[in-house]
Amino acid sequence: xxxxxxxxxxxxxxxxxxxxxxxxxxxxxxxxxxxxxxxxxxxxxxxxxxxxxxxxxxxxxxxxxxxxxxxxxxxxxxxxxxxxxxxxxxxxxxxxxxxxxxxxxxxxxxxxxxxxxxxxxxxxxxxxxxxxxxxxxxxxxxxxxxxxxxxxxxxxxxxxxxxxxxxxxxxxxxxxxxxxxxxxxxxxxxxxxxxxxxxxxxxxxxxxxxxxxxxxxxxxxxxxxxxxxxxxxxxxxxxxxxxxxxxxxxxxxxxxxxxxxxxxxxxxxxxxxxxxxxxxxxxxxxxxxxxxxxxxxxxxxxxxxxxxxxxxxxxxxxxxxxxxxxxxxxxxxxxxxxxxxxxxxxxxxxxxxxxxxxxxxxxxxxxxxxxxxxxxxxxxxxxxxxxxxxxxxxxxxxxxxxxxxxxxxxxxxxxxxxxxxxxxxxxxxxxxxxxxxxxxxxxxxxxxxxxxxxxxxxxxxxxxxxxxxxxxxxxxxxxxxxxxxxxxxxxxxxxxxxxxxxxxxxxxxxxxxxxxxxxxxx
Numbered sequence: 001x002x003x004x005x006x007x008x009x010x011x012x013x014x015x016x017x018x019x020x021x022x023x024x025x026x027x028x029x030x031x032x033x034x035x036x037x038x039x040x041x042x043x044x045x046x047x048x049x050x051x052x053x054x055x056x057x058x059x060x061x062x063x064x065x066x067x068x069x070x071x072x073x074x075x076x077x078x079x080x081x082x083x084x085x086x087x088x089x090x091x092x093x094x095x096x097x098x099x100x101x102x103x104x105x106x107x108x109x110x111x112x113x114x115x116x117x118x119x120x121x122x123x124x125x126x127x128x129x130x131x132x133x134x135x136x137x138x139x140x141x142x143x144x145x146x147x148x149x150x151x152x153x154x155x156x157x158x159x160x161x162x163x164x165x166x167x168x169x170x171x172x173x174x175x176x177x178x179x180x181x182x183x184x185x186x187x188x189x190x191x192x193x194x195x196x197x198x199x200x201x202x203x204x205x206x207x208x209x210x211x212x213x214x215x216x217x218x219x220x221x222x223x224x225x226x227x228x229x230x231x232x233x234x235x236x237x238x239x240x241x242x243x244x245x246x247x248x249x250x251x252x253x254x255x256x257x258x259x260x261x262x263x264x265x266x267x268x269x270x271x272x273x274x275x276x277x278x279x280x281x282x283x284x285x286x287x288x289x290x291x292x293x294x295x296x297x298x299x300x301x302x303x304x305x306x307x308x309x310x311x312x313x314x315x316x317x318x319x320x321x322x323x324x325x326x327x328x329x330x331x332x333x334x335x336x337x338x339x340x341x342x343x344x345x346x347x348x349x350x351x352x353x354x355x356x357x358x359x360x361x362x363x364x365x366x367x368x369x370x371x372x373x374x375x376x377x378x379x380x381x382x383x384x385x386x387x388x389x390x391x392x393x394x395x396x397x398x399x400x401x402x403x404x405x406x407x408x409x410x411x412x413x414x415x416x417x418x419x420x421x422x423x424x425x426x427x428x429x430x431x432x433x434x435x436x437x438x439x440x441x442x443x444x445x446x447x448x449x450x451x452x453x454x455x456x457x458x459x460x461x462x463x464x465x466x467x468x469x470x471x472x473x474x475x476x477x478x479x480x481x482x483x484x485x486x487x488x489x490x491x492x493x494x495x496x497x498x499x500x501x502x503x504x505x506x507x508x509x510x511x512x513x514x515x516x517x518x519x520x521x522x
Contacts, residue, residue, distance in 0.1 A: 004071045006413040012064045013406045016399055019060055023053055023399070024498070025506035027392045029515045031145065031495055034152040034385030040377045043384050045516045050388040051096045055089035057395040061402075062088045100387060104379045109362040112375025115382040116365070117172075117358055118158040122151060124175045138452075146451040146496030150459070152389055153488050155382040157462040172358060177351040184347070187339050190320075194342065197319040198307075198330070205306050208297070219283055223276045226261055230275070241270035304330040323349035389491050396498070401438040405431045446490045446497075454492050463488065 026049055033046050063085050069075030076084075107115075124130035125142055141147040184190045233255065234240060244252055252269045263278045284299060297309050306312060307330035316328045326345055332338035357371055365375035412427035453459055467481035506513060 003417075005068075006410060006417075008067045008071050009406055009410045009413060012060070012067065013403065013410060015060060015063070016403050016406065019053075019056055020396065020399055020403065021505055021509055023057070023392065023396050024502040025510045025513060026050070026053055026515055027389075027396060027495070028499055028502035028506045029517055030388055030392055031148045031152065031499055031502075033517055034148075034389065040381065042517060043381055047097075047100070047384050047388060049515050050392060051093045052089070054096055054391050054395060055092035057399060058092045059085045059088040060399070064406075096387075096391065100380070100384060103383050104376055107376075107379045107383075109364075109366040109369070109375070112365040112372075112379050113360070113362040114158075115155060115378035116371075116375060118155040119378050119381045120172065120175050120179075120358065121158060122155050123179065124171060125151060125154065127175075127178065129175055129178070130171055141452070144496075145499030146453045146492070148499070149389075149492045149495035150453040152385045152495070153492060156386050157465075157488070173351055173355055176354045176358070177347050180347050180350045180354065184321075184343075187335065187343050190343050190346075191335065191338055193320060194328075194338070197316055200319070201307060201312060201316065202303070204312075205303055208299075208301075208306065219280060222283055223279045226259075226279045227272065227275060229259070230256060230261075234269075241272070244269040306330075320346070321350075322346050323353070386488070386491060389495060390487060393491060393494050393498075397439055397442050397494075400442075401435045404438050405435040408434060443490060446494045447486055449493050449497075451493055451496050453496070454489060459492075 030046055030050065033042050063081065066075055066081045066084060070081070075081075121130060128142075142151055181187075185192070231241070234244065234252070239245075239248075249269055253263060253265060253267050256263050256267075256275075260282060261275065261278050262282055263275060267274055267278075297306070297311055301309065307316070307328070313328060316322065317324065317326065320328070322328065322342075323346065326342070326349060329341060332341055357374060360371055363369060364371045366372065369375075408427045408431045412424045412431075415421075415423035415427055463485050467485040
């Protein structure tokens with residue numbers, strides 16, 4: 001029996017060590033993402049890994065308990081243990097997902113509107129566009145572990161910052177322009193899109209120009225022939241253009257129109273100028289049809305003139321997502337010319353439209369509102385990182401304590417085999433107290449340790465605003481605020497101190513496993 005218990009304990013120790021390696025490596029990657037102004041997609045991807053690891057953490061506890069019952073002779077079959085472990089992973093995974101979805105979908109329009117703006121400010125901090133008074137002036141701070149941990153919880157804390165809108169208005173448009181530039185792939189990426197659009201236009205122009213430009217001689221010849229045919233038809237009735245009787249003029253107009261000359265209904269039979277203009281109009285229409293060009297594009301244009309035509313400009317603006325009124329040239333001399341002539345004007349125009357969303361009133365972020373989806377994405381970006389960091393840190397601390405607990409149990413089993421009853425008894429009874437001591441000691445230590453972020457005036461002010469929003473006589477809410485402040489502090493400090501070791505585990509032991517996130521250069 002002792003041998004079975006020892007083997008089971010060693011098995012669980014091995015699985016726990018394996019879990020801790022994955023969890024700590026994930027924790028480092030998680031901090032890179034959530035402390036670096038993650039996109040919606042990146043938050044979603046890392047959230048999936050986080051929920052899965054949390055499920056595995058809970059499943060290890062279930063596995064250990066059921067394995068202990070089996071060793072005692074009253075436990076379930078292996079298939080039941082496996083089913084319980086898998087069920088635990090699924091239940092925890094979807095429970096955390098449900099918690100996040102509940103918090104996101106039940107967020108208020110005010111929360112979503114503020115979240116939209118605070119996540120923008122967070123990106124400004126990452127990119128160095130915004131400087132915060134009351135915090136270390138070191139420009140490398142937000143690339144350091146404690147800085148990343150602060151950035152991860154910053155949006156949640158910033159929701160309580162008074163007059164946040166006024167404090168960030170001047171830099172907001174610039175931040176939006178940077179975001180739009182990234183979405184379009186920067187100047188080089190957008191130039192590639194421009195080149196592709198122009199290739200399509202050149203194909204259209206090739207089709208358009210296959211038919212020769214209208215020849216003045218050809219046109220004049222057609223006009224002469226049509227006029228002479230008209231004169232001949234009148235002479236057969238003994239008339240000339242000037243002698244057509246008033247009562248017959250309308251029948252003459254209809255006869256001319258039937259011949260394919262689109263003269264107006266009020267045309268006078270002697271008006272040769274309008275007759276020739278109508279022949280020209282018909283001739284140009286036939287040229288356009290033959291060239292497959294848009295009906296509004298006159299034939300014979302050069303390529304730059306073709307590109308400058310409103311019809312082609314409209315198609316280009318649609319293809320390149322260019323705001324109305326922006327002129328697109330057929331070519332740009334240099335990359336700088338392209339940037340000044342098209343890229344920057346486009347960025348500024350799109351950013352001005354986007355700014356209206358950030359400045360929109362909260363009711364537009366409400367359920368069914370035009371900015372609901374944007375608000376939900378922002379709320380998720382604010383809510384997920386602290387929750388993910390908290391569960392990751394909690395799982396690491398808990399399983400580190402459990403590893404000590406299991407090690408003591410294994411030591412007790414070894415002492416029993418070596419016939420050392422006192423050592424066996426001491427180690428056997430020390431497991432749970434040691435587990436509690438380790439977890440509580442780590443938590444208390446992190447609660448009372450500061451780093452250069454948590455010791456800053458800015459952090460203390462933000463925590464103060466975030467934890468004193470309730471009425472002074474609301475004791476329950478005051479306790480919730482204290483717990484919230486403590487959790488934020490533990491996450492901020494713990495992540496900062498743990499990152500170097502966790503990143504070493506990820507890069508060395510896990511050989512750079514990226515958990516689905518290849519860190520870009522921002």
